[in-house]
Amino acid sequence: MTRATKARADQRPSRSLTDYFYDPKSRGIMLQLTVAVILIWLIWSVVDNTIRNLEAQGIAAGFGFLRNTSGFDISQSLISYTSTDTHGRAFLVGLLNTLLVAVVGVVLATVIGFVIGIARLSQNWLVSTLAAVYIETIRNVPPLLMLFAVYFGVIKTLPRPRDSIEFPFATYLNLRGLYLPRPIWDEAIWFVLLAFVIGFIAAFWINRRAKKIQIETGVQPRVLFPVLGCVLGLPALAFVLAGFPVSFDVPQLGRFNLRGGFVISPEFIALVSGLTLYTAAFIAEIVRSGILSVPKGQREAASALGLRDGQVMRLIIIPQALRVIIPPLTNQYLNLTKNSSLAVAIGYPDLVSVFAGTVLNLTNQAVEVIIMTMAVYLSLSLLTSVFMNWFNARVALVER
Amino acid sequence: MRNWVAAGLALVMSYGQQMELAAAQTSTLDTVKSRGQLQCGVSTGLAGFGAPNDAGVWQGLDVDICRAVASAVLKDADKIKFVPLTAKERFTALQSGEIDLLSRNTTWTMSRDTAAGLNFTGINYYDGQGFMVKKTLDVVSAKELSGASICVQTGTTTELNLADYFRSNKMEYNPVVFEKLSEALGAYNAGRCDAFTTDVSQLYSIRLTLGNANDHIVLPEIISKEPLGPVVRQGDPQWANIVRWTLFAMINAEELGVTQSNVDQMKNSKNPAIRRLLGVEGEYGVAMGVDKDWAYHIIKLVGNYGESFDRNVGAGSPLGIARGQNALWRDGGLQYAPPIR
Numbered sequence: 001m002t003r004a005t006k007a008r009a010d011q012r013p014s015r016s017l018t019d020y021f022y023d024p025k026s027r028g029i030m031l032q033l034t035v036a037v038i039l040i041w042l043i044w045s046v047v048d049n050t051i052r053n054l055e056a057q058g059i060a061a062g063f064g065f066l067r068n069t070s071g072f073d074i075s076q077s078l079i080s081y082t083s084t085d086t087h088g089r090a091f092l093v094g095l096l097n098t099l100l101v102a103v104v105g106v107v108l109a110t111v112i113g114f115v116i117g118i119a120r121l122s123q124n125w126l127v128s129t130l131a132a133v134y135i136e137t138i139r140n141v142p143p144l145l146m147l148f149a150v151y152f153g154v155i156k157t158l159p160r161p162r163d164s165i166e167f168p169f170a171t172y173l174n175l176r177g178l179y180l181p182r183p184i185w186d187e188a189i190w191f192v193l194l195a196f197v198i199g200f201i202a203a204f205w206i207n208r209r210a211k212k213i214q215i216e217t218g219v220q221p222r223v224l225f226p227v228l229g230c231v232l233g234l235p236a237l238a239f240v241l242a243g244f245p246v247s248f249d250v251p252q253l254g255r256f257n258l259r260g261g262f263v264i265s266p267e268f269i270a271l272v273s274g275l276t277l278y279t280a281a282f283i284a285e286i287v288r289s290g291i292l293s294v295p296k297g298q299r300e301a302a303s304a305l306g307l308r309d310g311q312v313m314r315l316i317i318i319p320q321a322l323r324v325i326i327p328p329l330t331n332q333y334l335n336l337t338k339n340s341s342l343a344v345a346i347g348y349p350d351l352v353s354v355f356a357g358t359v360l361n362l363t364n365q366a367v368e369v370i371i372m373t374m375a376v377y378l379s380l381s382l383l384t385s386v387f388m389n390w391f392n393a394r395v396a397l398v399e400r
Numbered sequence: 401m402r403n404w405v406a407a408g409l410a411l412v413m414s415y416g417q418q419m420e421l422a423a424a425q426t427s428t429l430d431t432v433k434s435r436g437q438l439q440c441g442v443s444t445g446l447a448g449f450g451a452p453n454d455a456g457v458w459q460g461l462d463v464d465i466c467r468a469v470a471s472a473v474l475k476d477a478d479k480i481k482f483v484p485l486t487a488k489e490r491f492t493a494l495q496s497g498e499i500d501l502l503s504r505n506t507t508w509t510m511s512r513d514t515a516a517g518l519n520f521t522g523i524n525y526y527d528g529q530g531f532m533v534k535k536t537l538d539v540v541s542a543k544e545l546s547g548a549s550i551c552v553q554t555g556t557t558t559e560l561n562l563a564d565y566f567r568s569n570k571m572e573y574n575p576v577v578f579e580k581l582s583e584a585l586g587a588y589n590a591g592r593c594d595a596f597t598t599d600v601s602q603l604y605s606i607r608l609t610l611g612n613a614n615d616h617i618v619l620p621e622i623i624s625k626e627p628l629g630p631v632v633r634q635g636d637p638q639w640a641n642i643v644r645w646t647l648f649a650m651i652n653a654e655e656l657g658v659t660q661s662n663v664d665q666m667k668n669s670k671n672p673a674i675r676r677l678l679g680v681e682g683e684y685g686v687a688m689g690v691d692k693d694w695a696y697h698i699i700k701l702v703g704n705y706g707e708s709f710d711r712n713v714g715a716g717s718p719l720g721i722a723r724g725q726n727a728l729w730r731d732g733g734l735q736y737a738p739p740i741r
């Protein structure tokens with residue numbers, strides 16, 4: 001309580017109801033309370049209404065179905081799964097498949113988007129025109145069409161399994177996917193992992209020391225080779241010392257498909273490339289506007305200080321541009337994640353295909369399944385936003 | 401202020417919902433009559449079973465069920481709004497009241513009949529699941545399919561049968577699951593899958609649409625029972641009766657030799673079973689809310705079961721499917737309708 005209200009309260013110990021009504025603070029609380037009560041009542045009545053209607057229509061309700069055997073197979077899974085597992089596990093499989101597409105898509109779209117965005121601003125006419133053409137074409141195609149084009153493009157141009165395109169290291173490409181040798185790690189691989197961790201810590205330390213030397217003396221020590229040596233050389237040495245603790249399951253031609261190895265399906269490739277190309281066009285525009293938002297004087301000042309072009313971009317322009325870039329970038333990440341639900345159109349087993357598709361139809365519990373699916377997308381969106389806000393707060397230029 | 405508007409809107413919407421559901425629970429017969437139109441869920445395009453012809457008129461064995469019901473209720477086989485539905489959409493459309501009747505190669509299963517708010521009213525086609533492969537693969541039996549990629553449509557019984565079959569035969573496979581038939585077939589045709597699987601009747605129909613039909617063969621193995629039939633919402637026994645007896649009337653008519661062309665003469669028949677069927681004797685339709693000559697209109701406007709079978713999927717159609725299990729019981733098939741009496 002501020003001193004003034006306290007004084008007023010002292011003067012008039014008993015306040016009438018109208019006083020409360022005219023007091024903005026208590027009026028605010030009352031309003032909020034009313035809204036909250038109405039909201040809770042609304043939610044309750046919708047839930048109650050739904051349950052009753054489902055009962056009246058003879059439709060099963062509840063989440064017990066998640067423990068029942070699913071009975072169907074899924075073509076791609078990051079965790080072990082067979083048709084004897086439960087619907088709950090099928091949900092997890094779908095969720096992980098969605099996450100996989102989202103994460104890979106976001107990373108690739110960011111990289112491509114930044115490259116094209118910067119290319120769009122290039123002094124080179126050809127480069128900037130190509131970037132502009134890309135952006136303008138792609139942005140105006142509906143994502144679903146894009147996916148169809150990529151998917152049927154992929155499976156119609158790639159050869160049949162018998163005529164697979166062969167790459168080095170027992171890698172094959174055909175219209176059933178990209179087949180890679182699958183590494184089978186021996187026990188001794190922990191030795192290599194340990195070396196990797198140690199190398200990483202050492203590299204970190206070398207970098208820190210180099211920074212310190214630069215700040216103190218102005219001399220930039222060369223760190224590339226020592227760092228590479230630690231991060232790559234050390235594990236490689238451990239690998240040799242441990243006696244090559246790995247063997248490979250190599251894909252081989254079977255009657256219909258290649259058998260064995262590790263397969264990346266054409267559905268996954270098409271989905272990720274479709275979504276990536278689509279989102280990258282938007283990210284490119286965001287990057288361009290972000291860079292343009294940094295006043296020209298900054299660049300000139302940096303050059304005048306003797307920084308090289310790359311350094312100007314990396315140390316002066318990008319950090320300032322990021323403030324403008326990150327909020328709309330977050331939006332694009334959310335869009336990509338949500339657009340990944342178009343997967344079912346091209347046969348990729350994402351959450352919507354597996355759970356809101358197959359499981360929903362087998363159990364007929366549309367309400368529960370859709371609620372869970374919506375909850376997943378909501379949480380993914382919120383998590384992405386929270387992370388990006390945190391990232392923004394961290395990299396945003398601290399202005400003095 | 402905004403909060404209030406939002407809350408008010410939500411309130412109105414939630415009541416709207418309540419009313420809509422309440423409407424869905426009133427008599428379907430009254431709804432159809434007052435609307436003057438039957439809303440019938442059919443497939444998105446499966447020649448012989450449910451597909452628009454070149455003139456845009458819906459035709460097929462399943463479509464004829466819609467037409468027969470409209471004839472019985474509205475005395476007009478064309479007062480129908482056909483709603484094309486994918487496998488995934490069909491039950492929601494029925495549950496939510498968007499359609500009055502679903503007649504779209506739908507398999508009668510226990511869970512659908514008991515736990516999904518649906519009622520199956522009969523079997524208009526006895527079917528089973530099979531596989532279609534390209535001839536060039538040199539496969540003659542489904543038992544050889546181990547390691548194959550197989551295209552399927554989601555929301556069907558097909559996915560489960562497939563898993564069961566491969567598991568019990570200890571074979572491996574890679575399912576590629578699509579929401580729409582067109583994309584599943586596109587992928588199969590492009591060579592993404594070695595086989596396409598669904599009910600055999602649909603395989604025959606699809607084979608005709610795949611360019612050169614002779615490039616594809618349907619393998620002999622039948623891996624499941626797929627009794628296909630019309631479906632209505634649970635909780636409206638009168639409407640379920642109308643749909644059930646519409647199919648029975650068509651089957652009985654075939655058995656009694658009543659056809660689209662002779663139905664008018666047959667009204668003078670001495671056979672009491674025919675007289676009851678056509679409403680000359682007794683008032684059998686009235687008890688389920690339609691006129692006593694309900695079946696006369698069905699046969700006059702659509703024909704009997706055998707005629708419908710023949711012109712849509714049988715010998716008189718491009719599909720040329722033999723009657724087989726779908727022959728009348730007295731001809732060694734399974735089609736058997738309880739008597740009208």
Ligand SMILES: N[C@@H](CCC(=O)N[C@@H](CS)C(=O)NCC(=O)O)C(=O)O
Pocket residue numbers: 443444445446485486487505506507508553555556557558580581598599602603626628
């Ligand atoms: N009888 C099965 C399968 C029926 C089914 O939907 N088959 C698909 C594959 S041929 C179909 O008719 N699709 C046509 C469409 O989606 O319009 C079931 O009831 O689940």
